[in-house]
Amino acid sequence: MDILYLLIPLSVGLVFFILGGLWWAIHRGQFEDIEAEGERILRND
Amino acid sequence: MTSLPGAVSPTLSVSSKEALVSVAQEPDSRMPAPAADDAERLRLLDDPQEWSAFSQPEKGQDGCWASSVVFEGMHCAACAITLEDALRQVPGVQSVQVSSASHRGRVVWSAGHTRPSTWMQAVRQAGYRALPANDAQAHERRRQEARRMVWRVAVAGLCMMQVMMYATPEYVSGPEDMADDMRSLLRWASWVLSLPVMLFSCKPFLASAWHDLRRRQISMDLPVALGMVVTFVVSTLGTFEPEGPFGAEVYFDSLTMFVFFLLTGRWLELRLRDRTAGALEAVLNRLPDSVRRRTASGDWERVSIRRLAVGDVIEVAAGEAFAGDGRILEGHTQVDEALLTGESRPLGRSVGEGVIAGSHNLAAPVVVRIEQVGAATRYAQIVALMESAATAKPAMAQMVDRLARPFLITVLIASLGAALWWWPSSPAHALMVAVAVLVVTCPCALSLATPAAMLATAGALARGGVLVRRLQALQSLAAVDTLVFDKTGTLTRDAFTLAAVHLREGMDEDQALQRAAALARHSLHPVSRALWAQARQRAELAGQDAMAALQAWQVQGLEERAGQGLQAQSMAAVPEGPAPDSPLAGAAPKPAGEGPWRLGSAAFCQAPARATAHLQVHLADARGWVASFELQEEVRPEAARVMRQLQDLGLQLQVLSGDAPAAVQQVAAAVGIEAARGGCVPQDKLDAVRALQARGHVVGMVGDGLNDGPVLAGADVSFALGQAVPLAQAKSDFVLIGGELGAVVDTVLRSRHTLRIVHQNLAWSLAYNAACIPLAVLGYLPAWAAGLGMALSSLLVVLNALRLSGAAPLGAGQAATPIQLTR
Numbered sequence: 017m018d019i020l021y022l023l024i025p026l027s028v029g030l031v032f033f034i035l036g037g038l039w040w041a042i043h044r045g046q047f048e049d050i051e052a053e054g055e056r057i058l059r060n061d
Numbered sequence: 062m063t064s065l066p067g068a069v070s071p072t073l074s075v076s077s078k079e080a081l082v083s084v085a086q087e088p089d090s091r092m093p094a095p096a097a098d099d100a101e102r103l104r105l106l107d108d109p110q111e112w113s114a115f116s117q118p119e120k121g122q123d124g125c126w127a128s129s130v131v132f133e134g135m136h137c138a139a140c141a142i143t144l145e146d147a148l149r150q151v152p153g154v155q156s157v158q159v160s161s162a163s164h165r166g167r168v169v170w171s172a173g174h175t176r177p178s179t180w181m182q183a184v185r186q187a188g189y190r191a192l193p194a195n196d197a198q199a200h201e202r203r204r205q206e207a208r209r210m211v212w213r214v215a216v217a218g219l220c221m222m223q224v225m226m227y228a229t230p231e232y233v234s235g236p237e238d239m240a241d242d243m244r245s246l247l248r249w250a251s252w253v254l255s256l257p258v259m260l261f262s263c264k265p266f267l268a269s270a271w272h273d274l275r276r277r278q279i280s281m282d283l284p285v286a287l288g289m290v291v292t293f294v295v296s297t298l299g300t301f302e303p304e305g306p307f308g309a310e311v312y313f314d315s316l317t318m319f320v321f322f323l324l325t326g327r328w329l330e331l332r333l334r335d336r337t338a339g340a341l342e343a344v345l346n347r348l349p350d351s352v353r354r355r356t357a358s359g360d361w362e363r364v365s366i367r368r369l370a371v372g373d374v375i376e377v378a379a380g381e382a383f384a385g386d387g388r389i390l391e392g393h394t395q396v397d398e399a400l401l402t403g404e405s406r407p408l409g410r411s412v413g414e415g416v417i418a419g420s421h422n423l424a425a426p427v428v429v430r431i432e433q434v435g436a437a438t439r440y441a442q443i444v445a446l447m448e449s450a451a452t453a454k455p456a457m458a459q460m461v462d463r464l465a466r467p468f469l470i471t472v473l474i475a476s477l478g479a480a481l482w483w484w485p486s487s488p489a490h491a492l493m494v495a496v497a498v499l500v501v502t503c504p505c506a507l508s509l510a511t512p513a514a515m516l517a518t519a520g521a522l523a524r525g526g527v528l529v530r531r532l533q534a535l536q537s538l539a540a541v542d543t544l545v546f547d548k549t550g551t552l553t554r555d556a557f558t559l560a561a562v563h564l565r566e567g568m569d570e571d572q573a574l575q576r577a578a579a580l581a582r583h584s585l586h587p588v589s590r591a592l593w594a595q596a597r598q599r600a601e602l603a604g605q606d607a608m609a610a611l612q613a614w615q616v617q618g619l620e621e622r623a624g625q626g627l628q629a630q631s632m633a634a635v636p637e638g639p640a641p642d643s644p645l646a647g648a649a650p651k652p653a654g655e656g657p658w659r660l661g662s663a664a665f666c667q668a669p670a671r672a673t674a675h676l677q678v679h680l681a682d683a684r685g686w687v688a689s690f691e692l693q694e695e696v697r698p699e700a701a702r703v704m705r706q707l708q709d710l711g712l713q714l715q716v717l718s719g720d721a722p723a724a725v726q727q728v729a730a731a732v733g734i735e736a737a738r739g740g741c742v743p744q745d746k747l748d749a750v751r752a753l754q755a756r757g758h759v760v761g762m763v764g765d766g767l768n769d770g771p772v773l774a775g776a777d778v779s780f781a782l783g784q785a786v787p788l789a790q791a792k793s794d795f796v797l798i799g800g801e802l803g804a805v806v807d808t809v810l811r812s813r814h815t816l817r818i819v820h821q822n823l824a825w826s827l828a829y830n831a832a833c834i835p836l837a838v839l840g841y842l843p844a845w846a847a848g849l850g851m852a853l854s855s856l857l858v859v860l861n862a863l864r865l866s867g868a869a870p871l872g873a874g875q876a877a878t879p880i881q882l883t884r
Contacts, residue, residue: 020243024227024250031223031254038215042208049160051138 102351103178105365106193112177114367115193119169125155127169128177129194129201132184135164140189147187151180165194193350210331214324217262220254221317227251228314248300251313258317259293262324279469284476285323288499292316295492306488312496318849319500322856352377352384355428373431377422385418385434392427396420424621472502472834479838490840497837501847502830506854510822513862518815521866527797527804534794536819538778538812540759544707544805545750545772547764548718548728548739551782551802553694557591560675560693565686573688574599577680579614580627580660588678589627589660591692610634616658626661626678658682675724694724700732703802708733710809713758717746717772746772763805764793780805815865822858829854 041047106112116128132144141161148157148166153174159166170180177193184191194200227247230239263286270286273279296311303309353361355374366384369375374390377383383396395407396416407423410416416429418438476498483491512532519529529535546552562570578596581589600607618630659666659681666681668689675691704714716737718725725739738749750772753760762776773779773793781793782802797804833850836842842850 017243021246024246027223027226028250028253031219035216035219035257038219039212042212042215045158045208047211048204048207049138049141049158052141052159052161055138056142 101363103181105351105363106177111365124172125169126172127167130166130168130191131194132164132166133190143187144189147183148180151175151183154180207331210328213262214328217258217321217324220258221321224251224254224313224317248311252297252300255313255317258320262320263289279466284472284499288496291492291496310489325856349382349384369431369434371431371434374428375431376426376428378426379422379424382421383416383418385431386438387429387431388415390428390430392425394422394427395424397423475838483840494840497842497847500851501833501837501842506826506858510826510858511819513859514815514818514822514865517862517865518811522808522811527795527808529795531794534778535812535815538809539816541761541778543713543753543758544761544763545715545717548716548720548725551763552700552728552732553696557692558695559595559690561691563689568687573680575611575614577660579616579632580629580658583619584621584627625665626659629658631656632658656683696728696731697802699803703806704732704734706806717741717749747775750775818861818865822861826854826858
């Protein structure tokens with residue numbers, strides 16, 4: 017069970033890492049126009 | 062900011078010539094004259110001072126600008142992609158993002174390689190129109206706000222999930238299962254993850270509570286913020302000082318979950334509000350973007366409206382809107398000030414009289430000296446008014462707000478009482494009971510109940526082409542039992558059709574119509590426009606020669622006499638083709654006959670009296686009366702169906718019109734309305750509506766917004782069909798932008814549905830608070846359950862309201878406007 021002493025702090029770090037990814041996605045505006053991105057794939061150019 | 066406007070300007074002055082050349086060539090070679098004028102307007106934007114109004118220097122890229130633009134003509138997600146493709150192909154455009162949801166875009170371009178006019182021209186050629194977003198700052202602010210909110214929700218959500226993981230072992234393990242240091246490690250981890258929630262996600266609540274405290278006010282954020290802080294402090298002490306007076310209990314899971322749910326509710330509310338605001342903005346961009354200004358040397362130059370200053374002299378063509386408040390220096394015209402004064406008839410304006418920004422010049426070009434510009438104009442004030450209407454609180458919400466204050470004080474006292482009561486037995490327990498009371502009683506759900514529902518409906522209606530100008534009106538509309546319709550432009554189309562022609566002996570019908578049309582095409586009067594349209598339609602059917610013959614008519618010495626008609630000194634058919642003064646000019650002009658020619662009322666043209674239910678217009682020459690045209694209004698094709706649907710909804714229908722009683726009866730019968738009255742002046746209509754109200758009816762009025770200002774204001778609820786006169790819209794509660802009568806049915810249905818939802822929401826939140834307060838005070842409700850209950854009840858209310866933003870209850874609105882997926 018000693019591994020938990022490493023894994024729990026690691027999981028805290030992981031949460032902050034994922035938060036960083038979310039920050040990037042939100043501030044790039046990825047959640048602002050969801051429809052157009054979905055239709056882009058249907059275009060044949 | 063890495064690049065200041067001053068720093069880039071040296072490169073600009075060199076390359077701006079190239080940009081001018083490239084733009085100027087295109088219209089000349091390919092486009093007709095109006096497009097050239099359009100290009101001239103676009104070119105105005107090629108000035109750093111102009112483009113900086115809707116652009117900002119792009120950070121990190123020297124000499125690059127990010128422009129916000131609004132696109133006209135977009136209707137689906139595929140349009141966004143087409144636009145992006147078109148813009149990307151322009152050399153110098155660095156990146157493009159077009160949002161199909163907001164019809165806005167952000168174009169990053171390099172000032173060294175291109176100019177706004179160049180890429181706007183590319184948009185033009187793709188079949189759309191790009192307009193500088195003058196409200197870019199407001200829009201940008203809202204977008205930032207929305208992003209920050211999503212980010213807060215994301216932080217709270219992710220941290221909540223992880224904190225819940227750390228809390229699970231404590232819940233599932235027995236008293237002796239877990240080692241003390243493992244337990245404190247889990248608590249420590251929970252504390253670390255609660256920090257961002259507390260310091261960042263909770264900020265709106267804490268800031269608002271602090272703001273209220275400093276102003277010695279009390280709001281619903283106060284108990285929530287208090288609950289958050291107390292929970293966090295108690296849990297922190299529990300983590301780092303388990304031997305302290307507050308015991309070793311921690312509540313990080315309750316805290317984060319509670320914050321997450323609360324934020325989700327706020328976020329949904331924010332989205333609803335933005336959606337409605339976006340729809341409003343699209344309607345508000347009505348001022349011209351450029352004007353013709355007189356220079357010091359007496360020439361005319363086209364400048365952007367923002368360059369306009371008090372004291373400038375500008376020329377306003379017929380059909381244009383005035384750019385500022387001012388006074389006429391030269392010319393005589395008629396103006397439409399319906400938006401600003403409620404006066405719906407065209408008003409005569411001559412030298413020395415005032416005109417106002419946003420009103421339309423209807424008749425003739427005039428020269429105006431500007432006295433007020435920008436925010437000082439009445440137009441700007443009215444726009445501000447419209448915007449505030451969208452954010453105003455409905456009466457039911459106001460009532461809830463009034464109740465909230467005494468309610469909140471009671472809650473604070475109750476939680477303090479509960480804490481004092483439990484303190485002797487256990488201070489930690491006492492605090493958590495107090496927190497539970499604070500949290501569980503938060504009247505969030507109560508205060509969300511009404512606005513959430515009404516905003517959801519307003520947003521749904523806006524997407525269906527109905528603008529809600531006053532949220533309160535949704536409540537009144539649900540109670541309406543009588544709908545009064547105007548006739549002209551409401552039950553009928555604006556256009557007339559030619560019903561009959563009476564002629565002087567020896568006159569041919571086509572000849573008469575052509576001559577009348579030749580006069581009529583110079584007037585903006587609805588009857589004139591109808592005659593011209595009819596003549597064109599006939600000529601189109603007859604073929605190209607007939608069209609050329611019609612176009613060939615020219616008149617001299619034309620004047621328009623208000624209330625009487627048009628008069629021209631002479632009229633002749635000048636053959637189309639080579640210019641009249643060139644040697645190639647073929648046949649000499651053929652005079653039409655002896656002038657002066659007149660087109661107008663019976664008295665003006667000395668026409669014989671003729672009894673008819675239709676509108677008449679007469680033509681006369683030097684020898685007197687030539688012809689009479691009877692014009693018939695065309696009943697809207699959907700009117701009969703819509704009336705039947707409205708009657709099925711239990712509404713009584715009436716027609717009140719200023720037209721001849723016989724014509725009104727005829728139209729009313731055609732659409733299936735029994736109660737009809739004609740010959741009403743606006744005051745009569747208002748009296749009739751007041752009489753209905755006195756008998757206890759709740760009256761809704763549907764008009765075209767042209768002649769109905771006072772009635773629209775006097776009725777409990779009013780609709781305006783926004784097709785004909787966009788600026789008259791301001792008077793009514795609802796504006797049917799698409800000009801479809803069917804939208805009335807949809808709006809009525811939705812308003813009733815909305816009120817049902819509001820009642821459900823209010824009932825639910827009252828019942829919830831009434832049931833939970835005693836439980837919490839008695840200590841039966843732990844803080845986490847209180848948080849969950851409160852957040853769930855808010856969420857329930859918002860989700861219940863969101864049902865309203867779905868598809869139309871009857872599908873009526875959607876049937877009228879099919880959704881196009883491809884262009």
